[in-house]
Amino acid sequence: MRNLGLFMAAAIMAAGLAEAAQLKALVPRGAGFESSKRNEGSSDLVELKYHMGPVLSGDITVHIIWYGDWKPNSKQIIKDFLLSISDSRAQTPSVSEWWKTVQLYTDQTGKNISKTLILGTEKDDLYSEGKILTRLTVQTVIKNAVSAVSNPLPVDSKNGVYLVLTSDDVSMQDFCRAVCGFHYFTFPSIVGSTLPYAWVGNSGRQCADVCAFPFAVPSYVAKTGFKPFVAPNGDIGVEGMISVIGHELAELSSNPLVNAWYAGDDPTSPTEIADLCVGVYGSGGGGGYTGQVMNDKAGATYNLNSIRRKFLVQWIWSPVLNACYGPNAVDT
Numbered sequence: 418m419r420n421l422g423l424f425m426a427a428a429i430m431a432a433g434l435a436e437a438a439q440l441k442a443l444v445p446r447g448a449g450f451e452s453s454k455r456n457e458g459s460s461d462l463v464e465l466k467y468h469m470g471p472v473l474s475g476d477i478t479v480h481i482i483w484y485g486d487w488k489p490n491s492k493q494i495i496k497d498f499l500l501s502i503s504d505s506r507a508q509t510p511s512v513s514e515w516w517k518t519v520q521l522y523t524d525q526t527g528k529n530i531s532k533t534l535i536l537g538t539e540k541d542d543l544y545s546e547g548k549i550l551t552r553l554t555v556q557t558v559i560k561n562a563v564s565a566v567s568n569p570l571p572v573d574s575k576n577g578v579y580l581v582l583t584s585d586d587v588s589m590q591d592f593c594r595a596v597c598g599f600h601y602f603t604f605p606s607i608v609g610s611t612l613p614y615a616w617v618g619n620s621g622r623q624c625a626d627v628c629a630f631p632f633a634v635p636s637y638v639a640k641t642g643f644k645p646f647v648a649p650n651g652d653i654g655v656e657g658m659i660s661v662i663g664h665e666l667a668e669l670s671s672n673p674l675v676n677a678w679y680a681g682d683d684p685t686s687p688t689e690i691a692d693l694c695v696g697v698y699g700s701g702g703g704g705g706y707t708g709q710v711m712n713d714k715a716g717a718t719y720n721l722n723s724i725r726r727k728f729l730v731q732w733i734w735s736p737v738l739n740a741c742y743g744p745n746a747v748d749t
Contacts, residue, residue: 617658650727691734698732
Protein backbone atom coordinates (compact mmCIF):
# COMPACT_ATOMS: atom_id res chain seq x y z
CA MET A 418 0.00 0.00 0.00
CA ARG A 419 1.13 3.56 -0.65
CA ASN A 420 1.69 4.48 3.00
CA LEU A 421 2.59 8.10 3.65
CA GLY A 422 4.43 7.05 6.81
CA LEU A 423 7.01 5.56 4.45
CA PHE A 424 6.96 8.46 1.99
CA MET A 425 10.38 9.91 1.20
CA ALA A 426 11.87 7.62 3.89
CA ALA A 427 15.61 7.18 3.99
CA ALA A 428 15.66 3.62 5.31
CA ILE A 429 14.13 0.95 3.07
CA MET A 430 14.34 -2.71 3.83
CA ALA A 431 16.27 -5.76 2.63
CA ALA A 432 14.89 -8.86 0.95
CA GLY A 433 15.90 -12.36 -0.04
CA LEU A 434 14.70 -15.15 -2.31
CA ALA A 435 15.59 -18.85 -2.20
CA GLU A 436 14.97 -19.31 -5.91
CA ALA A 437 17.61 -16.74 -6.89
CA ALA A 438 19.32 -19.04 -9.38
CA GLN A 439 16.05 -19.73 -11.19
CA LEU A 440 15.21 -16.04 -11.32
CA LYS A 441 18.61 -14.95 -12.56
CA ALA A 442 17.42 -15.26 -16.17
CA LEU A 443 14.68 -12.74 -15.50
CA VAL A 444 16.95 -10.00 -14.16
CA PRO A 445 16.41 -6.88 -16.29
CA ARG A 446 19.06 -6.14 -18.89
CA GLY A 447 22.14 -4.56 -17.36
CA ALA A 448 21.39 -5.74 -13.83
CA GLY A 449 24.37 -7.57 -12.37
CA PHE A 450 23.62 -10.56 -10.14
CA GLU A 451 26.56 -11.50 -7.97
CA SER A 452 28.55 -8.30 -8.56
CA SER A 453 25.91 -5.59 -8.18
CA LYS A 454 27.01 -2.71 -5.97
CA ARG A 455 23.67 -0.93 -6.01
CA ASN A 456 22.18 0.01 -2.67
CA GLU A 457 19.08 2.14 -3.34
CA GLY A 458 16.78 1.47 -0.42
CA SER A 459 18.91 -1.32 1.00
CA SER A 460 18.58 -1.97 4.73
CA ASP A 461 18.64 -4.80 7.22
CA LEU A 462 15.77 -3.41 9.29
CA VAL A 463 12.92 -5.47 7.82
CA GLU A 464 13.01 -8.87 6.16
CA LEU A 465 10.71 -9.46 3.22
CA LYS A 466 9.24 -12.95 3.44
CA TYR A 467 7.03 -15.23 1.39
CA HIS A 468 3.99 -16.45 3.33
CA MET A 469 2.95 -19.24 0.91
CA GLY A 470 -0.05 -17.46 -0.60
CA PRO A 471 -0.80 -17.06 -4.33
CA VAL A 472 0.65 -14.47 -6.69
CA LEU A 473 -0.95 -13.44 -9.98
CA SER A 474 0.82 -15.93 -12.25
CA GLY A 475 -1.94 -16.06 -14.87
CA ASP A 476 -2.62 -13.32 -17.40
CA ILE A 477 -3.84 -10.34 -15.38
CA THR A 478 -7.03 -8.58 -16.46
CA VAL A 479 -7.55 -5.11 -15.01
CA HIS A 480 -11.16 -3.94 -14.78
CA ILE A 481 -11.51 -0.20 -14.15
CA ILE A 482 -14.23 1.67 -12.29
CA TRP A 483 -14.04 5.38 -13.13
CA TYR A 484 -15.69 6.85 -10.05
CA GLY A 485 -16.78 10.47 -10.29
CA ASP A 486 -16.23 13.01 -13.04
CA TRP A 487 -13.49 11.91 -15.46
CA LYS A 488 -12.26 13.70 -18.58
CA PRO A 489 -11.49 11.48 -21.61
CA ASN A 490 -7.87 12.65 -21.82
CA SER A 491 -7.23 11.83 -18.16
CA LYS A 492 -8.62 8.35 -18.70
CA GLN A 493 -6.43 7.85 -21.75
CA ILE A 494 -3.21 8.75 -19.93
CA ILE A 495 -3.94 6.07 -17.31
CA LYS A 496 -4.98 3.47 -19.89
CA ASP A 497 -1.84 4.12 -21.92
CA PHE A 498 0.23 3.34 -18.83
CA LEU A 499 -1.66 0.11 -18.12
CA LEU A 500 -1.42 -1.05 -21.74
CA SER A 501 2.32 -0.32 -21.75
CA ILE A 502 3.01 -2.90 -19.04
CA SER A 503 2.77 -5.71 -21.60
CA ASP A 504 3.96 -3.76 -24.65
CA SER A 505 7.65 -4.36 -25.32
CA ARG A 506 7.86 -2.02 -28.34
CA ALA A 507 8.70 1.14 -26.41
CA GLN A 508 12.18 2.60 -26.26
CA THR A 509 14.24 1.67 -23.21
CA PRO A 510 13.80 2.42 -20.34
CA SER A 511 10.23 1.26 -20.79
CA VAL A 512 7.21 0.51 -18.67
CA SER A 513 7.35 -3.16 -19.69
CA GLU A 514 10.99 -3.35 -18.53
CA TRP A 515 9.92 -1.83 -15.20
CA TRP A 516 7.36 -4.64 -14.81
CA LYS A 517 10.11 -7.27 -15.18
CA THR A 518 11.15 -6.58 -11.59
CA VAL A 519 7.62 -7.44 -10.45
CA GLN A 520 7.83 -10.64 -12.50
CA LEU A 521 10.71 -11.88 -10.36
CA TYR A 522 8.33 -12.86 -7.55
CA THR A 523 7.02 -16.43 -7.50
CA ASP A 524 4.49 -18.59 -5.72
CA GLN A 525 5.28 -21.82 -3.86
CA THR A 526 5.25 -23.80 -7.11
CA GLY A 527 7.90 -21.53 -8.66
CA LYS A 528 5.52 -19.73 -11.04
CA ASN A 529 6.44 -16.11 -11.65
CA ILE A 530 4.02 -13.22 -11.74
CA SER A 531 2.63 -12.89 -15.25
CA LYS A 532 4.24 -10.62 -17.81
CA THR A 533 0.84 -10.07 -19.41
CA LEU A 534 -1.60 -7.41 -18.24
CA ILE A 535 -4.82 -6.97 -20.21
CA LEU A 536 -7.18 -4.03 -20.00
CA GLY A 537 -10.61 -5.53 -19.27
CA THR A 538 -14.04 -3.93 -18.90
CA GLU A 539 -14.47 -0.30 -17.86
CA LYS A 540 -17.36 1.12 -15.87
CA ASP A 541 -18.34 4.74 -15.19
CA ASP A 542 -19.84 5.44 -11.77
CA LEU A 543 -21.22 8.94 -11.18
CA TYR A 544 -21.01 9.05 -7.38
CA SER A 545 -23.23 6.05 -6.56
CA GLU A 546 -21.91 6.19 -2.97
CA GLY A 547 -21.47 9.96 -2.79
CA LYS A 548 -18.32 12.05 -2.74
CA ILE A 549 -16.97 10.83 0.60
CA LEU A 550 -15.88 7.17 0.56
CA THR A 551 -14.53 4.73 3.12
CA ARG A 552 -12.61 1.51 2.66
CA LEU A 553 -15.86 -0.42 3.02
CA THR A 554 -17.89 1.76 0.65
CA VAL A 555 -15.20 1.15 -1.99
CA GLN A 556 -16.27 -2.48 -1.84
CA THR A 557 -19.88 -1.38 -2.30
CA VAL A 558 -18.77 0.55 -5.39
CA ILE A 559 -17.31 -2.70 -6.75
CA LYS A 560 -20.52 -4.56 -5.87
CA ASN A 561 -22.52 -1.95 -7.77
CA ALA A 562 -20.27 -2.41 -10.79
CA VAL A 563 -20.39 -6.21 -10.96
CA SER A 564 -24.14 -6.34 -10.31
CA ALA A 565 -25.17 -3.49 -12.62
CA VAL A 566 -28.04 -4.18 -15.01
CA SER A 567 -26.24 -2.44 -17.87
CA ASN A 568 -22.62 -3.23 -18.78
CA PRO A 569 -21.67 -4.97 -15.52
CA LEU A 570 -18.06 -5.76 -14.77
CA PRO A 571 -17.36 -9.51 -14.98
CA VAL A 572 -16.75 -11.41 -11.74
CA ASP A 573 -13.26 -12.79 -12.27
CA SER A 574 -11.76 -14.13 -9.06
CA LYS A 575 -9.04 -16.09 -10.89
CA ASN A 576 -7.24 -13.53 -13.06
CA GLY A 577 -9.13 -10.28 -12.55
CA VAL A 578 -8.10 -7.27 -10.50
CA TYR A 579 -10.39 -4.31 -9.96
CA LEU A 580 -9.11 -0.76 -10.04
CA VAL A 581 -11.31 1.91 -8.44
CA LEU A 582 -10.08 5.33 -9.55
CA THR A 583 -11.72 8.38 -7.97
CA SER A 584 -11.78 11.84 -9.50
CA ASP A 585 -10.27 14.90 -7.82
CA ASP A 586 -13.54 15.92 -6.13
CA VAL A 587 -13.93 12.64 -4.22
CA SER A 588 -12.62 12.23 -0.67
CA MET A 589 -11.50 8.92 0.80
CA GLN A 590 -10.95 7.74 4.35
CA ASP A 591 -7.29 8.49 5.25
CA PHE A 592 -6.60 10.01 1.80
CA CYS A 593 -3.76 12.56 1.93
CA ARG A 594 -3.30 11.99 5.65
CA ALA A 595 -2.16 8.36 5.60
CA VAL A 596 -2.54 6.91 2.09
CA CYS A 597 -2.49 7.85 -1.59
CA GLY A 598 -3.79 4.42 -2.59
CA PHE A 599 -4.38 1.00 -1.11
CA HIS A 600 -5.22 -2.55 -2.13
CA TYR A 601 -7.05 -5.43 -0.51
CA PHE A 602 -9.67 -8.02 -1.49
CA THR A 603 -13.44 -7.81 -1.41
CA PHE A 604 -15.54 -9.54 1.23
CA PRO A 605 -18.09 -12.10 -0.07
CA SER A 606 -20.56 -10.68 2.46
CA ILE A 607 -20.50 -7.38 0.55
CA VAL A 608 -19.59 -8.19 -3.05
CA GLY A 609 -20.45 -11.89 -3.21
CA SER A 610 -16.91 -12.94 -4.21
CA THR A 611 -13.31 -12.51 -3.13
CA LEU A 612 -11.78 -10.15 -5.70
CA PRO A 613 -8.40 -8.42 -5.45
CA TYR A 614 -8.82 -4.67 -5.87
CA ALA A 615 -7.02 -1.38 -5.48
CA TRP A 616 -8.17 2.17 -4.94
CA VAL A 617 -6.20 5.23 -6.11
CA GLY A 618 -7.40 8.81 -5.84
CA ASN A 619 -6.70 11.91 -7.91
CA SER A 620 -5.02 14.32 -5.48
CA GLY A 621 -4.90 17.28 -7.86
CA ARG A 622 -7.35 19.42 -5.88
CA GLN A 623 -6.74 17.96 -2.43
CA CYS A 624 -3.10 17.13 -1.68
CA ALA A 625 -1.00 17.18 -4.83
CA ASP A 626 2.02 18.19 -2.75
CA VAL A 627 1.74 14.85 -0.95
CA CYS A 628 0.33 12.31 -3.41
CA ALA A 629 1.60 13.87 -6.64
CA PHE A 630 5.12 14.62 -5.38
CA PRO A 631 7.49 15.56 -7.04
CA PHE A 632 5.18 17.27 -9.54
CA ALA A 633 3.99 19.36 -6.59
CA VAL A 634 5.88 19.96 -3.36
CA PRO A 635 4.94 21.04 0.19
CA SER A 636 5.65 24.66 1.09
CA TYR A 637 8.38 23.70 3.55
CA VAL A 638 10.18 21.87 0.74
CA ALA A 639 9.69 24.73 -1.70
CA LYS A 640 11.42 27.05 0.79
CA THR A 641 14.60 25.02 0.36
CA GLY A 642 14.66 25.94 -3.32
CA PHE A 643 13.42 22.58 -4.60
CA LYS A 644 11.26 23.20 -7.66
CA PRO A 645 8.43 20.84 -8.67
CA PHE A 646 9.12 18.62 -11.65
CA VAL A 647 7.24 19.30 -14.87
CA ALA A 648 4.62 16.62 -15.55
CA PRO A 649 5.30 14.85 -18.87
CA ASN A 650 1.61 14.55 -19.75
CA GLY A 651 0.46 17.91 -18.44
CA ASP A 652 -1.88 16.68 -15.67
CA ILE A 653 -0.36 16.76 -12.18
CA GLY A 654 -3.21 14.90 -10.47
CA VAL A 655 -3.19 12.08 -13.01
CA GLU A 656 0.63 12.01 -13.16
CA GLY A 657 0.66 11.42 -9.42
CA MET A 658 -1.88 8.63 -9.83
CA ILE A 659 0.27 6.81 -12.40
CA SER A 660 3.05 6.06 -9.94
CA VAL A 661 0.58 5.05 -7.22
CA ILE A 662 -1.28 2.79 -9.67
CA GLY A 663 2.02 1.12 -10.55
CA HIS A 664 2.78 0.78 -6.84
CA GLU A 665 -0.56 -0.86 -6.07
CA LEU A 666 -0.53 -3.17 -9.11
CA ALA A 667 2.93 -4.43 -8.14
CA GLU A 668 1.67 -5.22 -4.65
CA LEU A 669 -1.63 -6.68 -5.84
CA SER A 670 0.30 -9.02 -8.10
CA SER A 671 2.73 -10.16 -5.42
CA ASN A 672 0.31 -10.16 -2.48
CA PRO A 673 -3.28 -10.33 -3.80
CA LEU A 674 -4.84 -11.96 -0.74
CA VAL A 675 -2.38 -10.42 1.76
CA ASN A 676 -0.74 -13.79 2.43
CA ALA A 677 2.16 -13.86 -0.04
CA TRP A 678 5.07 -11.38 -0.20
CA TYR A 679 5.43 -8.85 2.63
CA ALA A 680 7.57 -7.93 5.60
CA GLY A 681 6.45 -7.89 9.21
CA ASP A 682 4.26 -10.17 11.26
CA ASP A 683 0.95 -8.33 10.84
CA PRO A 684 -0.78 -8.98 7.49
CA THR A 685 -3.24 -6.17 8.24
CA SER A 686 -0.34 -3.70 8.06
CA PRO A 687 2.23 -5.27 5.73
CA THR A 688 5.32 -3.69 4.24
CA GLU A 689 5.19 -4.80 0.62
CA ILE A 690 7.46 -4.78 -2.42
CA ALA A 691 6.56 -1.26 -3.52
CA ASP A 692 6.47 0.18 0.01
CA LEU A 693 10.18 -0.58 0.19
CA CYS A 694 10.92 1.90 -2.61
CA VAL A 695 8.55 4.83 -2.07
CA GLY A 696 10.18 8.03 -3.32
CA VAL A 697 12.90 6.24 -5.34
CA TYR A 698 12.75 6.93 -9.09
CA GLY A 699 16.36 6.55 -10.17
CA SER A 700 19.90 5.63 -9.21
CA GLY A 701 20.99 7.15 -5.92
CA GLY A 702 17.40 7.69 -4.81
CA GLY A 703 16.33 7.66 -1.18
CA GLY A 704 16.17 9.98 1.79
CA GLY A 705 13.95 12.45 -0.06
CA TYR A 706 16.07 12.44 -3.25
CA THR A 707 14.28 11.03 -6.29
CA GLY A 708 17.48 9.70 -7.85
CA GLN A 709 18.74 10.25 -11.38
CA VAL A 710 15.85 10.77 -13.78
CA MET A 711 15.55 12.26 -17.27
CA ASN A 712 14.11 15.38 -18.86
CA ASP A 713 12.60 15.66 -22.33
CA LYS A 714 13.05 18.58 -24.70
CA ALA A 715 10.18 20.44 -23.07
CA GLY A 716 11.74 20.07 -19.62
CA ALA A 717 9.32 17.43 -18.35
CA THR A 718 10.72 14.77 -16.00
CA TYR A 719 10.31 11.05 -16.59
CA ASN A 720 12.00 7.68 -16.10
CA LEU A 721 9.94 5.35 -18.31
CA ASN A 722 8.79 5.32 -21.93
CA SER A 723 5.68 3.91 -23.52
CA ILE A 724 4.81 3.95 -27.22
CA ARG A 725 2.94 7.25 -26.93
CA ARG A 726 3.99 8.83 -23.64
CA LYS A 727 6.55 9.23 -20.90
CA PHE A 728 5.93 8.49 -17.23
CA LEU A 729 7.59 8.94 -13.85
CA VAL A 730 7.05 5.78 -11.80
CA GLN A 731 8.67 4.71 -8.54
CA TRP A 732 11.04 1.75 -8.52
CA ILE A 733 10.21 -1.71 -7.15
CA TRP A 734 12.20 -3.88 -4.74
CA SER A 735 14.20 -6.54 -6.58
CA PRO A 736 14.49 -9.83 -4.68
CA VAL A 737 17.60 -10.64 -6.71
CA LEU A 738 19.50 -7.38 -6.22
CA ASN A 739 18.23 -6.83 -2.66
CA ALA A 740 17.62 -3.21 -3.58
CA CYS A 741 15.16 -1.02 -5.40
CA TYR A 742 15.47 -1.23 -9.18
CA GLY A 743 14.17 0.37 -12.35
CA PRO A 744 15.25 0.04 -16.00
CA ASN A 745 16.65 3.60 -15.97
CA ALA A 746 19.32 2.54 -13.45
CA VAL A 747 22.79 3.84 -14.27
CA ASP A 748 24.77 2.16 -11.48
CA THR A 749 24.26 -1.57 -12.01
